[in-house]
Amino acid sequence: MMEMTSPLFMLPPYYKYLKTKYWKRFCSQWDTMFEIGMEIIRERQEELKSLPALKEDDKVDFLTDIIQRSNLSDERLNTTLIELMLGASDTTANTITWTLILLSKYPGKQKKLHKEIKSILKDGEDPDSETVHNAPYLSACIKEAMRLYPVIFNLIRQAKEDVVILGYQVPANLSQKFVIGCNNLDHTGMITRATLTPDKAVKITLTERP
Known part of the structure; x- marks a missing residue:
């Protein structure tokens, strides 16, 4: 579907007016996703019927939380769930995967990162958002992986009015594609290092793609 x-x-x-085969297939795939999302919501709602109401300080998963603590309709719940599936799960998995792959190719940097994490977390302690704030090298590794292997490889924008960009006339309503992945690897015009937390001057170099 994303392709x-x-x-x-x-x-x-x-394609919207002629109802092309391509458009029908595209809509069908979206319909399938929303059907799956609604099935998940219905199943969770049935499970929650046999459970006590949530207390204010109860920690539960996101879907349970918005079902019991929000006034969203099932349709809005489904839309939120689909957005999380598309915009959170896939992007997070992609970033983690490439970060681990890159670290496996640079054992020295992996060792340095491991040392930083061990200095912050005690044995058996789970990381949280505060952990990331206290781990500048971890942030640098993740952002460098995102530079080399961005989740969104290109962006599409549409000009609201006629404009000139770098000497090229761009008419209003024209769709333009910006290839982020190529720009990130253009060593002549882009920063080739992830320079984060300036006060600590954290710099790492993973400039070669495996």
Whole structure:
């Protein structure tokens, strides 16, 4: 489904009116996702019927929390769930995967990161948001992995009015694609290091893609 989205941005919207095969397939895939999302919500709602109401300080998963503590309709719940599936799970998994791959290729940096984490967390202690704030090298490694292997490789934007960019005339309503991945690897015009937390001058170099 995600592979089908990008071409639609670059084409005139005739497919909406002619109901092309491509458009029908695209809509069908979205419908399937929302059907799956609604099934998950219904199953969780049935499970919660046999459980006591949540207390204010109870810690539960996100879906349980918004079902019991919000006034969202099932349709809005489903939309929120789908957005999390598309915009959170996949992006997080991709970033973690490439960070681990890169660290495996640079054992010296992996050792340095391990030392930093061990200095912050006690044995058996789980990390939280505060851990990340106190781990500048961890943040640097993650952001460097995102530079080399960005989750979103390109962005599509549409000009609201006629504009000139770098000497090129861009008419209003024209869709333009910016390839982030290529820019991130352009060593002539982009910073090739992840320079984070300036007060500590944390710098790492993972400039070669495996």
